[in-house]
Amino acid sequence: MVWVRRCTHYLFIVVVAVNSTLLTINAGDYIFYTDWAWTSFTVFSISQTLMLVVGATYYLTFTGVPGTATYYGLIMTVYTWVAKAAWFSLGYPYDFIVTPVWLPSAMLLDLVYWATKKNKHSLILFGGVLVGMSIPLFNMVNLITVADPLETAFKYPRPTLPPYMTPIEPQVGKFYNSPVALGAGAGAVLSVTFAALGCKLNTWTYRWMAA
Numbered sequence: 001m002v003w004v005r006r007c008t009h010y011l012f013i014v015v016v017a018v019n020s021t022l023l024t025i026n027a028g029d030y031i032f033y034t035d036w037a038w039t040s041f042t043v044f045s046i047s048q049t050l051m052l053v054v055g056a057t058y059y060l061t062f063t064g065v066p067g068t069a070t071y072y073g074l075i076m077t078v079y080t081w082v083a084k085a086a087w088f089s090l091g092y093p094y095d096f097i098v099t100p101v102w103l104p105s106a107m108l109l110d111l112v113y114w115a116t117k118k119n120k121h122s123l124i125l126f127g128g129v130l131v132g133m134s135i136p137l138f139n140m141v142n143l144i145t146v147a148d149p150l151e152t153a154f155k156y157p158r159p160t161l162p163p164y165m166t167p168i169e170p171q172v173g174k175f176y177n178s179p180v181a182l183g184a185g186a187g188a189v190l191s192v193t194f195a196a197l198g199c200k201l202n203t204w205t206y207r208w209m210a211a
Helices: 002-024 034-063 068-089 103-115 120-143 149-155 179-210
Strands: none
Touching: 034 068, 034 103, 034 120, 034 179, 068 103, 103 120, 120 179
16 A cells, blocks of 8 residues: 555645646736736735745655755746746747746755754744745846836737736836835745645645545
8 A cells, every 4th residue: 555655645746736836827927917016926926935835845744855845846947937938939028938936945945854854843934934035035036137027018918918917007106115025024924834734734645545
């Protein structure tokens, strides 16, 4: 029955990785919400944080080998590269295609797990906080390297966009003054809970297979 347990775990890993990627596949699309760009950036930052931390923690605690969280982040990144290639094929400039940056945050998760000698509680607390605080920062650096969002959105309009996504001139005043700080703060709190969920999913899976 050992092979059944292993195959089930690997199946779960693939399913979680694929679903987390699908849920964050449009995480770079805040560049099209030009009127609400920073609001969207905050929301997408939190969603990216949660989907990365729950899957990476699950995978990491399953293998018990530091480095697997980074591998999980690499899976998400490659999946997203493939999906974003569709944008490039539609005629968008390469420097306008934003792929969320997960790898550095996944590396921090691995580092915490290794430095604390595979302590799950430290992984949940310290790892979750580090991932939540780092993802918005890395993605903001990523965002400022692309072409001007407003200019490019008008230059390469998408006729299939619904009205609420149609680029419009940005208004005076934004809902959030600091999208990085708000995304990092909310992400740091919520990702601790999701890191705990990732560890708990591992326990539930073992119990289910042992029944």
